Amino acid sequence: MSRQFDVIGSRAPRKDAPNKSTGKAQYIEDITFPGELAGALLQSPHAHAKILDIDTSKALALPGVVAVLTAKDVPEVKYGVSPARYDENLFAMDRVRYVGDEIAAVAAVDLPTALKAVELIQVEYEPLPVLLTVEEATANDAPWIHEEYPDNICAQVEQEFGDVEAAFAQCDLIQEGSFFSKRQDGAFIEPNQCVALMGHDGVLTLHSSTQVPHYVQRTVAMVTGLGMSQVRVVKPYVGGGFGPKASATPIDLAASFLAIRTGRPVRMAYTREQVFLFSRARHGFTHHMKIGAKKDGTLMALDHQATLDGGAYSSFGIATVYYAGSLLGGPYKLPNMRYAGRRVFTNKPACGAQRGHGGVIARALFEQQLDIIAEKLGMDPIELRLKNMMETGDVTCNDLAMSSLGMKECIEAVKSGSGWGEKKGKLPPGKGIGMACGFFVSGAGYPIYRSETYHCTIMIKADEDGGGITVYTASAEIGQGSDTTMAMIAAEAVGIPLEQVRVKSGDTDFGIDLGAYSSRTTLMTGHATKEAGDNLKAMVLETLAGELGIQAARLDIKNGLIKISGGPVDFSAIRTGYIKEHRGWQDQPQSQELTFREAARLAYLRRGTLVATGKYKPPVLGGKYKGATVGTSPAYGCSAQVAEVNVDFETGQIIVERVTDAHDCGQAVNLTSVEAQMQGSVSMGLGEALFEEVKFDAQGRIINASLGEYHIPTVMDMPEVRCIVVESGEPNGPFGAKEVGEGAIMPTIPAILNAVRNATGLVLEETPLTPERVYQALKKQKGA
Amino acid sequence: MSKLAISLTVNGVQRQALVEPNQTLTSLLRDELNLTGTKHGCGVGDCGCCTVILDGETVNSCLVLAVQAQGREVMTIEGLAQGIRLHPLQQAFVDHGAIQCGFCTPGMILSAKALLDRTPQPTRAEITKGLSGNLCRCTGYEKIVEAVQDAAGKMERG
Numbered sequence: 001m002s003r004q005f006d007v008i009g010s011r012a013p014r015k016d017a018p019n020k021s022t023g024k025a026q027y028i029e030d031i032t033f034p035g036e037l038a039g040a041l042l043q044s045p046h047a048h049a050k051i052l053d054i055d056t057s058k059a060l061a062l063p064g065v066v067a068v069l070t071a072k073d074v075p076e077v078k079y080g081v082s083p084a085r086y087d088e089n090l091f092a093m094d095r096v097r098y099v100g101d102e103i104a105a106v107a108a109v110d111l112p113t114a115l116k117a118v119e120l121i122q123v124e125y126e127p128l129p130v131l132l133t134v135e136e137a138t139a140n141d142a143p144w145i146h147e148e149y150p151d152n153i154c155a156q157v158e159q160e161f162g163d164v165e166a167a168f169a170q171c172d173l174i175q176e177g178s179f180f181s182k183r184q185d186g187a188f189i190e191p192n193q194c195v196a197l198m199g200h201d202g203v204l205t206l207h208s209s210t211q212v213p214h215y216v217q218r219t220v221a222m223v224t225g226l227g228m229s230q231v232r233v234v235k236p237y238v239g240g241g242f243g244p245k246a247s248a249t250p251i252d253l254a255a256s257f258l259a260i261r262t263g264r265p266v267r268m269a270y271t272r273e274q275v276f277l278f279s280r281a282r283h284g285f286t287h288h289m290k291i292g293a294k295k296d297g298t299l300m301a302l303d304h305q306a307t308l309d310g311g312a313y314s315s316f317g318i319a320t321v322y323y324a325g326s327l328l329g330g331p332y333k334l335p336n337m338r339y340a341g342r343r344v345f346t347n348k349p350a351c352g353a354q355r356g357h358g359g360v361i362a363r364a365l366f367e368q369q370l371d372i373i374a375e376k377l378g379m380d381p382i383e384l385r386l387k388n389m390m391e392t393g394d395v396t397c398n399d400l401a402m403s404s405l406g407m408k409e410c411i412e413a414v415k416s417g418s419g420w421g422e423k424k425g426k427l428p429p430g431k432g433i434g435m436a437c438g439f440f441v442s443g444a445g446y447p448i449y450r451s452e453t454y455h456c457t458i459m460i461k462a463d464e465d466g467g468g469i470t471v472y473t474a475s476a477e478i479g480q481g482s483d484t485t486m487a488m489i490a491a492e493a494v495g496i497p498l499e500q501v502r503v504k505s506g507d508t509d510f511g512i513d514l515g516a517y518s519s520r521t522t523l524m525t526g527h528a529t530k531e532a533g534d535n536l537k538a539m540v541l542e543t544l545a546g547e548l549g550i551q552a553a554r555l556d557i558k559n560g561l562i563k564i565s566g567g568p569v570d571f572s573a574i575r576t577g578y579i580k581e582h583r584g585w586q587d588q589p590q591s592q593e594l595t596f597r598e599a600a601r602l603a604y605l606r607r608g609t610l611v612a613t614g615k616y617k618p619p620v621l622g623g624k625y626k627g628a629t630v631g632t633s634p635a636y637g638c639s640a641q642v643a644e645v646n647v648d649f650e651t652g653q654i655i656v657e658r659v660t661d662a663h664d665c666g667q668a669v670n671l672t673s674v675e676a677q678m679q680g681s682v683s684m685g686l687g688e689a690l691f692e693e694v695k696f697d698a699q700g701r702i703i704n705a706s707l708g709e710y711h712i713p714t715v716m717d718m719p720e721v722r723c724i725v726v727e728s729g730e731p732n733g734p735f736g737a738k739e740v741g742e743g744a745i746m747p748t749i750p751a752i753l754n755a756v757r758n759a760t761g762l763v764l765e766e767t768p769l770t771p772e773r774v775y776q777a778l779k780k781q782k783g784a
Numbered sequence: 785m786s787k788l789a790i791s792l793t794v795n796g797v798q799r800q801a802l803v804e805p806n807q808t809l810t811s812l813l814r815d816e817l818n819l820t821g822t823k824h825g826c827g828v829g830d831c832g833c834c835t836v837i838l839d840g841e842t843v844n845s846c847l848v849l850a851v852q853a854q855g856r857e858v859m860t861i862e863g864l865a866q867g868i869r870l871h872p873l874q875q876a877f878v879d880h881g882a883i884q885c886g887f888c889t890p891g892m893i894l895s896a897k898a899l900l901d902r903t904p905q906p907t908r909a910e911i912t913k914g915l916s917g918n919l920c921r922c923t924g925y926e927k928i929v930e931a932v933q934d935a936a937g938k939m940e941r942g
Contacts (some may be wrong), residue, residue: 023860023861239885
């Protein structure tokens with residue numbers, strides 16, 4: 001099916017892995033600058049209060065304090081993620097809206113002094129009613145958390161595709177269900193941190209552990225008033241992101257202002273508790289769905305309502321509430337779909353984007369309902385899914401084009417890989433097996449701000465000596481492996497071994513890249529990298545062809561060697577020249593064929609340093625309806641999973657014993673990295689299904705803001721995850737590749753839900769499936 | 785607070801340092817000895833990314849005071865490779881794709897090292913128990929377990 005590759009599709013070790021294995025890889029906290037000051041934030045202890053007065057005099061008087069900033073000291077510029085919902089000020093103007101809202105920042109000679117100064121800032125508050133739930137926030141008499149947003153509605157969506165009521169009238173079965181999920185935390189292991197430096201050249205350099213150097217650059221420039229050319233953002237190695245690191249943080253901005261004010265490097269870091277307070281992670285979702293089907297299993301219509309508990313600010317929330325609806329348009333043929341979604345402000349930390357942005361819980365309920373429909377119609381759940389599955393070339397009712405869709409192959413793969421036929425309906429009491437499907441965008445079709453900008457630009461420079469190339473990209477390696485992916489794509493495009501490619505990334509000086517979110521990097525940055533590689537190769541070959549006096553079309557590069565078709569050509573002059581230049585060296589070229597090294601050296605000698613560029617932005621995509629920009633993508637990755645569980649009827653504890661996971665990534669660039677994303681996705685989904693819940697007290701304070709009390713999966717919680725990689729060959733992807741980082745989480749929660757239902761008969765409507773929740777449901781079932 | 789002079793062995797080398805009485809071993813290693821391979825994650829013993837080996841046992845170095853290391857032997861991630869040659873565990877982590885963001889990796893590898901020192905041929909259950917104090921959010925652990933199994937086999941064969 002797919003063409004033969006030399007580098008793509010291999011299991012090449014990651015380029016960054018050796019340095020990460022020895023501790024040589026540098027993260028933000030490992031990089032220090034002379035004369036650093038330590039910054040610290042004053043954050044609100046109240047979930048909702050007016051600020052009557054702020055007195056910083058005692059803090060400023062503390063020896064060692066260099067600067068104290070409050071709202072008075074910085075421009076009154078609102079920022080956020082989506083320009084349509086810029087609703088944040090760096091420091092609270094006159095009101096705090098959640099426990100953790102930023103009020104002031106201090107820079108001091110060391111962290112203990114900065115923290116002491118924060119304690120000395122006196123703030124007079126007038127407490128306001130605290131709205132912690134959607135119900136409280138939408139009550140008739142609830143105060144508005146933002147004056148600009150009546151009734152605490154941050155965003156509202158109403159969409160209908162097809163004619164849902166007419167379709168329901170033709171249905172033999174109407175199935176209804178609801179689901180409630182809890183707020184989740186990203187729980188990346190490296191807390192956010194940054195260092196800002198203001199140079200005498202007027203350039204502010206911000207080193208930050210971010211997923212999105214470009215958006216951080218824009219936000220810092222907009223809020224500080226510096227020009228884009230005066231702000232450089234550099235991302236060192238980053239210890240995970242998963243979405244919550246996909247926007248500028250208050251510490252990015254506060255450190256920038258403090259560096260501008262003091263002229264000294266300012267470091268600011270979140271503690272783990274502050275990571276929870278900043279949040280920007282998975283929303284709490286409430287979904288209700290009504291699904292209509294014919295008795296042969298044909299799905300006809302979906303009527304869907306969702307409410308998102310958004311926290312105090314918008315962050316990514318508009319996109320989240322759209323995704324929560326739009327991602328049910330596929331992968332099943334569903335001709336009629338109606339969606340009403342709303343995101344509500346509450347006095348809690350703002351939620352944002354997290355792996356599987358907006359779609360995870362909607363997918364969980366939908367897939368759970370599909371299993372119930374299958375049972376009511378006397379069908380196997382897999383049979384029902386295959387009957388309704390889209391195929392390559394299909395377009396959803398909301399205009400998402402499935403340019404490649406290996407969904408059926410994924411389902412068949414997990415069916416046979418898990419031994420479904422031998423297990424389904426034949427397991428002993430307490431054991432259950434369940435499956436689910438899901439899909440996700442392979443890059444957002446539009447940037448976060450309205451623009452015709454390229455989504456990524458690439459420069460590839462050949463070494464002047466010809467020995468290799470360097471890819472310069474502003475994309476963000478955050479652990480997912482994008483540096484290695486780009487190196488492999490460049491190697492394949494140019495026709496040289498992977499060892500001859502270096503990658504420099506994560507620096508806004510290298511160009512534009514929108515960053516690591518919406519599973520965009522492999523497809524989008526990959527496209528730009530391939531284009532730059534193709535261009536570099538053409539430059540080398542054109543020069544060589546001129547030198548040899550032949551058509552460039554007769555030349556190719558493969559595995560670092562020049563391939564000449566159409567009969568022998570004498571290249572001895574080039575080789576002799578190269579050898580003369582390297583007299584005394586031990587690695588003179590001796591191959592029968594001319595090497596890339598010799599050809600690239602020649603090209604440098606003839607035309608100067610070789611720099612090739614590449615760029616990518618998606619074509620105009622999707623429908624014309626309001627909200628059509630969210631969910632459109634040049635391609636969609638898709639997954640099927642089978643989960644096998646054991647439920648303890650005495651304690652309610654669920655153990656996931658095995659997961660069989662198939663994902664269609666179009667074409668694996670690096671097979672090991674694809675599996676690694678699949679396994680990581682299952683782990684995050686399993687945590688969300690079984691344990692993870694950010695909990696609050698009645699005053700809106702998080703009561704489990706630590707990795708000891710907020711339980712993410714340990715190695716002992718993880719079952720064996722068997723990965724099957726499906727390659728459908730994506731026409732819109734570089735070398736056929738598309739996403740794996742987020743689509744792979746989609747089926748995990750519903751596969752577990754369906755397995756638990758298979759084991760117990762319980763239709764559980766609330767995650768996480770803690771032993772207590774399951775035990776109570778079992779007790780109720782027994783009583784009934 | 786007046787500083788205290790301590791002496792300890794780090795990666796086989798005798799080191800002296802002046803430390804605050806409340807300074808952690810993580811801070812001694814990172815801030816005084818510039819051994820930044822030991823990561824500073826949560827600071828309260830939850831995540832395990834500051835794991836080092838103290839007299840043969842893994843500890844969360846954020847929960848150990850620097851003064852408690854007086855006269856003792858510490859191994860950090862910097863002590864594993866021989867020059868540019870990776871330790872078999874490091875090589876196995878690289879080969880198996882057991883490293884993504886890499887922030888948990890130094891602690892994870894040191895937990896694996898202590899495990900293999902105690903139990904050269906561990907079962908899967910022994911491996912998961914041995915690594916259970918090290919959180920990883922990226923990998924789902926499967927490739928880490930495979931890497932430890934592979935390294936155990938290679939180290940046994942020498």
